[in-house]
Amino acid sequence: MDQFVINGGRRLTGCVSVSGAKNAGLPVMAAAALCDDVCIIDNLPYVKDIIIMADLLRYMGAEVSLSPNGRAVINPRGLKNVIPPEDMVAKMRASTYLMGILLGRFNEACVPPPGGCSIGARPIDQHLRGFEALGARVEEGAFLTLRASKLVGSNVYLEASVGATINIILAAVKAEGVTVIHGCAKEPHVVDVANFLNNMGASIRGAGTDTIRIRGVQTLRSTSYTIIPDQIETGTWMIMAAATKGDIVIENCIPPHMEVVSAKLRKTGAEVIEGDDFLRVRASGRLNATNIRTMVYPGFPTDLQQPMSAMLTCANGRSIITETIYEQRYRHLEEMRRMGAKVQVEDRVAFVDGVERLYGRTVEASDLRAGAALIVAGLMAEGTTTISGVKYIDRGYERIEDKLTSVGADIKRI
Numbered sequence: 001m002d003q004f005v006i007n008g009g010r011r012l013t014g015c016v017s018v019s020g021a022k023n024a025g026l027p028v029m030a031a032a033a034l035c036d037d038v039c040i041i042d043n044l045p046y047v048k049d050i051i052i053m054a055d056l057l058r059y060m061g062a063e064v065s066l067s068p069n070g071r072a073v074i075n076p077r078g079l080k081n082v083i084p085p086e087d088m089v090a091k092m093r094a095s096t097y098l099m100g101i102l103l104g105r106f107n108e109a110c111v112p113p114p115g116g117c118s119i120g121a122r123p124i125d126q127h128l129r130g131f132e133a134l135g136a137r138v139e140e141g142a143f144l145t146l147r148a149s150k151l152v153g154s155n156v157y158l159e160a161s162v163g164a165t166i167n168i169i170l171a172a173v174k175a176e177g178v179t180v181i182h183g184c185a186k187e188p189h190v191v192d193v194a195n196f197l198n199n200m201g202a203s204i205r206g207a208g209t210d211t212i213r214i215r216g217v218q219t220l221r222s223t224s225y226t227i228i229p230d231q232i233e234t235g236t237w238m239i240m241a242a243a244t245k246g247d248i249v250i251e252n253c254i255p256p257h258m259e260v261v262s263a264k265l266r267k268t269g270a271e272v273i274e275g276d277d278f279l280r281v282r283a284s285g286r287l288n289a290t291n292i293r294t295m296v297y298p299g300f301p302t303d304l305q306q307p308m309s310a311m312l313t314c315a316n317g318r319s320i321i322t323e324t325i326y327e328q329r330y331r332h333l334e335e336m337r338r339m340g341a342k343v344q345v346e347d348r349v350a351f352v353d354g355v356e357r358l359y360g361r362t363v364e365a366s367d368l369r370a371g372a373a374l375i376v377a378g379l380m381a382e383g384t385t386t387i388s389g390v391k392y393i394d395r396g397y398e399r400i401e402d403k404l405t406s407v408g409a410d411i412k413r414i
């Protein structure tokens with residue numbers, strides 16, 4: 001079991017380059033299985049979840065080569081309608097996309113329930129409602145079985161779920177007629193998946209708005225595609241720069257995706273400078289408290305609430321954090337109490353009273369972004385912090401200790 005050991009108290013300075021977006025790369029790899037030919041996908045982050053997705057597609061008969069430089073070559077001609085193994089599906093949330101691609105390709109899918117980080121209830125009722133609207137019958141048991149004689153375009157009503165929006169796109173892209181999805185998630189990764197599918201010849205309009213319109217096509221052709229930079233990794237670096245009173249140039253990112261995070265950091269007193277494809281974040285002196293309320297895009301992302309609230313434990317004053325998406329995303333704060341953080345959690349609201357300093361302790365990451373939050377805590381703390389649960393961090397951050405070392409952190413994997 002790997003652990004990170006961080007000697008805190010150092011300012012982070014220098015340049016880091018953001019990897020490709022995990023939450024775009026996963027559905028894009030799945031979407032390649034709908035193609036009738038080989039697809040090349042570049043800028044994938046070489047992280048655990050992406051490796052699992054490659055393994056799942058291979059298990060189902062696709063040829064997949066995935067290299068650490070971020071290129072996947074996917075030949076889905078041999079894909080078969082097999083039941084994916086329960087242990088692999090249980091490893092990540094993105095295995096829900098197997099429902100969309102199997103249904104889209106074979107009009108039938110039988111899958112075990114998906115896994116993913118334990119951050120609260122993660123139902124898939126919206127996905128299933130959407131599949132039903134396209135003509136699938138759903139049977140829920142130990143496995144989920146979806147069957148349609150054929151999929152036919154229809155109106156689908158969602159409530160801004162990222163996974164359901166992408167899954168319905170995957171199922172509808174080759175369905176007969178027109179599908180209109182209302183109440184879509186607008187996250188950048190939803191737009192990336194639609195762009196990839198359109199490059200293959202799909203007809204998807206409106207991604208990035210509330211309403212997406214899909215005209216079904218019969219074939220999808222070979223394409224090459226480059227995944228967008230990771231919005232959450234970008235935000236994590238922004239927060240780390242501010243939290244350590246550092247000065248980091250974050251290269252290869254999309255600043256407009258970060259507007260709400262930039263605005264919040266500016267409120268705390270950090271300086272955020274925007275370039276075309278980079279951000280520079282610097283801070284000096286103690287940051288000010290600020291309130292955070294997580295919202296769907298373009299609101300403040302739930303995935304950055306954890307690193308941001310970790311940073312605010314050392315800000316001047318009281319910050320009130322409201323987590324509206326997942327009810328169990330405060331476990332990092334419970335851990336940080338042992339480092340000296342003053343936090344009170346009441347249901348979905350956390351009251352964070354900033355302290356002068358945190359002290360290094362042994363803490364445990366309970367999920368991916370809690371892991372990022374504890375790294376922020378360790379970087380700020382006086383003394384040595386040991387973080388276990390690094391396997392969660394490895395699911396979504398590529399070479400994080402190398403990147404941290406390159407900007408001056410003292411971090412080791414043991």
Ligand code: EPU
Nearest residue numbers: 023093094121122123124125126127161162163164325368
């Ligand atoms: N929801 C339902 N019913 C559904 C689907 C969702 O009630 O059928 C609820 C969820 O319980 C949650 C909210 O809707 O309260 C949002 O869930 P969403 O479907 O948008 O999340 P997801 O697709 O399961 C993705 C990311 C998460 C990220 C969320 C929100 C992937 C693989 N995962 O999950 O990423 O937190 O969107 O932005 O794309 C992470 O990367 O650490 C991570 C957890």
